[in-house]
Amino acid sequence: NAGVTQTPKFRILKIGQSMTLQCTQDMNHNYMYWYRQDPGMGLKLIYYSVGAGITDKGEVPNGYNVSRSTTEDFPLRLELAAPSQTSVYFCASRPGTVTNTEAFFGQGTRLTVV
Amino acid sequence: DQQVKQNSPSLSVQEGRISILNCDYTNSMFDYFLWYKKYPAEGPTFLISISSIKDKNEDGRFTVFLNKSAKHLSLHIVPSQPGDSAVYFCAASGLTQGGSEKLVFGKGTKLTVNP
Numbered sequence: 001n002a003g004v005t006q007t008p009k010f011r012i013l014k015i016g017q018s019m020t021l022q023c024t025q026d027m028n029h030n031y032m033y034w035y036r037q038d039p040g041m042g043l044k045l046i047y048y049s050v051g052a053g054i055t056d057k058g059e060v061p062n063g064y065n066v067s068r069s070t071t072e073d074f075p076l077r078l079e080l081a082a083p084s085q086t087s088v089y090f091c092a093s094r095p096g097t098v099t100n101t102e103a104f105f106g107q108g109t110r111l112t113v114v
Numbered sequence: 115d116q117q118v119k120q121n122s123p124s125l126s127v128q129e130g131r132i133s134i135l136n137c138d139y140t141n142s143m144f145d146y147f148l149w150y151k152k153y154p155a156e157g158p159t160f161l162i163s164i165s166s167i168k169d170k171n172e173d174g175r176f177t178v179f180l181n182k183s184a185k186h187l188s189l190h191i192v193p194s195q196p197g198d199s200a201v202y203f204c205a206a207s208g209l210t211q212g213g214s215e216k217l218v219f220g221k222g223t224k225l226t227v228n229p
Binding site for chain 1: 157158218
């Protein structure tokens with residue numbers, strides 16, 4: 001059971017470039033989340049999804065887009081990379097059918113925008 | 115507007131002593147609280163949780179206390195071990211007005227347990 005898998009693990013982007021951070025989970029979880037963690041800061045919610053076809057903004061959605069066409073996948077898209085998006089990105093999933101459950105995290109993607 | 119606050123960025127304790135990590139929240143909609151542990155270059159891993167209907171939950175060396183009236187929770191680690199050195203995140207969960215469930219994290223407390 002792989003859990004939550006994120007790719008790539010590391011990436012360097014130039015300002016203005018675009019990329020997609022991939023996240024897939026094999027636990028059939030309904031809820032999926034994208035967080036970013038800046039140095040010395042906590043986890044800030046970017047976007048989340050409560051099921052296939054449904055997404056919603058978190059605290060810091062600007063500069064990002066998401067889609068949820070399947071239960072398993074929740075990619076995060078950066079269209080015009082900016083230095084402020086240099087961060088570590090974590091994807092997480094949670095069953096969602098029962099409210100009191102923990103979320104499972106991927107290993108993270110470290111993104112540097114130069 | 116920080117809904118989950120961990121006001122101590124770091125904590126240092128001696129091996130064998132108690133570690134107490136604190137967390138405050140502002141939103142009354144939260145009804146489930148979690149603690150996560152994070153090592154460098156790894157994703158957060160779940161440690162322990164507590165429902166708002168309880169005031170204490172214990173799992174081995176880890177105990178979480180919840181004071182709903184004060185909107186405060188704490189994680190106690192007894193006895194502390196060097197392997198406990200990590201960043202600890204407090205998280206809170208609850209239904210939004212739209213009926214979906216948000217999971218909000220604090221900024222984390224870096225715990226160092228000295229041998």
